[in-house]
Amino acid sequence: MFDNLSDRLSGVFDKLRGRGALSETDVRSAMREVRVALLEADVALPVARDFVDKATEKAIGQEVLRSVTPGQMVVKIVHDQLVETLGADTSELRVDVNPPAVVMMVGLQGSGKTTTTAKLAKRLTEKQRKKVLMASLDVARPAAQEQLAVLGRQASVDTLPIIAGQQPVDIARRAVQAARLQAYDVVLLDTAGRLHVDEQLMGEMKAVAAATSPTETLLVVDSLTGQDAVNVAKGFAADVDLTGVVLTRLDGDARGGAALSMRAVTGQPIKFAGVGEGLEALEAFHPERIAGRILGMGDVVSLVERAAETIQVEDAEKLAAKMAKGKFDLDDLRTQIAQMQRMGGLGALANMLPGMKGMKGAMEKAQDTKALVHLEAMMSSMTARERARPELINAKRKIRIAKGSGTTVQEVNKLLKMHQEMSTAMKRLKKMGGLGKLAAMFG
Ligand code: GDP
Numbered sequence: 001m002f003d004n005l006s007d008r009l010s011g012v013f014d015k016l017r018g019r020g021a022l023s024e025t026d027v028r029s030a031m032r033e034v035r036v037a038l039l040e041a042d043v044a045l046p047v048a049r050d051f052v053d054k055a056t057e058k059a060i061g062q063e064v065l066r067s068v069t070p071g072q073m074v075v076k077i078v079h080d081q082l083v084e085t086l087g088a089d090t091s092e093l094r095v096d097v098n099p100p101a102v103v104m105m106v107g108l109q110g111s112g113k114t115t116t117t118a119k120l121a122k123r124l125t126e127k128q129r130k131k132v133l134m135a136s137l138d139v140a141r142p143a144a145q146e147q148l149a150v151l152g153r154q155a156s157v158d159t160l161p162i163i164a165g166q167q168p169v170d171i172a173r174r175a176v177q178a179a180r181l182q183a184y185d186v187v188l189l190d191t192a193g194r195l196h197v198d199e200q201l202m203g204e205m206k207a208v209a210a211a212t213s214p215t216e217t218l219l220v221v222d223s224l225t226g227q228d229a230v231n232v233a234k235g236f237a238a239d240v241d242l243t244g245v246v247l248t249r250l251d252g253d254a255r256g257g258a259a260l261s262m263r264a265v266t267g268q269p270i271k272f273a274g275v276g277e278g279l280e281a282l283e284a285f286h287p288e289r290i291a292g293r294i295l296g297m298g299d300v301v302s303l304v305e306r307a308a309e310t311i312q313v314e315d316a317e318k319l320a321a322k323m324a325k326g327k328f329d330l331d332d333l334r335t336q337i338a339q340m341q342r343m344g345g346l347g348a349l350a351n352m353l354p355g356m357k358g359m360k361g362a363m364e365k366a367q368d369t370k371a372l373v374h375l376e377a378m379m380s381s382m383t384a385r386e387r388a389r390p391e392l393i394n395a396k397r398k399i400r401i402a403k404g405s406g407t408t409v410q411e412v413n414k415l416l417k418m419h420q421e422m423s424t425a426m427k428r429l430k431k432m433g434g435l436g437k438l439a440a441m442f443g
Pocket of ligand 1: 107108109110111112113114115116193247248249250251252273274275276277281
């Protein structure tokens, strides 16, 4: 999903990473590249322009640039702007109204409307325990009504019995009436599609809406059609009171232009995404998660947010510089432990970072506060030379350190082993390329 856009953006950010400071010119030129990336992803021009204007303004106005790498902060600003563009939060379907709630599905032929109707019916039945009735109003396309009936059987959802020759508005009325009589909670109306948005189609949509007062009118668009999807959405939004959008074929969408434009063009949130042909392949649309996927960064955003609050810049810079050289001594371990403790939980942190699984065990061992006091005591009993070159710590020195810190030789050994494990994990991480992420975060 969105691989092309993802690649382009990470190319832009790679240039910023690891830089100590960014000038306004650097930020502006990065944002110009972001704009190109968005346009190449087929994002509508006004949306891309607005995106970049807002992100630039935030980036240049940022006072917090010193708290983490400025490059990383730019990534976060772009991330937040993506979330805003996609729509701030998940929007639930409004079906908890006086039953039956009517959900009208609109869209062009081939957009995936009928499949999506069945997917949604299945979801409402299984996840929200609703009693759902589906009805196809598509009398233009032969076998459209039969197609919905087949999908209904697959999804174990009832469909309105077909009466040959009946017109869309009459079918819709009959569906609502049947739902009322048979105590259905939700009626899903699969309206007729056309190849293009035309007056006749819009007239029909308006008539059906007037006859059934839908609580939700969802526009189904094929994300693969990019700019066309945007134009279709504009067409529908002008004539029908949409309440949300369903983007289909997001599973095959490498660009993401339709997804990013939809909210701005229709003024309505994307509520669901179709991610495959199967009837279970429908996901609630979470802008946060999609933005995270586009930027390929998992939970790193929240991590950076937390790091920005707690990390001491000077310590972090020193540590990052050493780590970049593949060096990790006991002083670093000490700093690291103190910092991670401030960030709330070492094990939790390891879970958030890609490629850090190897460090998890060692970190959890260090997490115990009593152990931490001991660690600190042992390290203060070492000489600076010993901390910088742990291999110097022989049996005799171990005894001295244990005595000085009120611990035992075994505990000193444990500390050295932990350092060993972490430094091995760091080396492995470096090989995997994950250190870049980590170092960027701390530096
Ligand atoms: P309609 O003409 O708008 O009702 O479109 P259909 O529901 O008949 O769907 C057309 C084709 O698109 C079918 O083969 C569906 O299986 C397929 N399709 C629908 N949604 C998705 C989706 O989210 N992902 C993928 N890969 N295929 C989909």
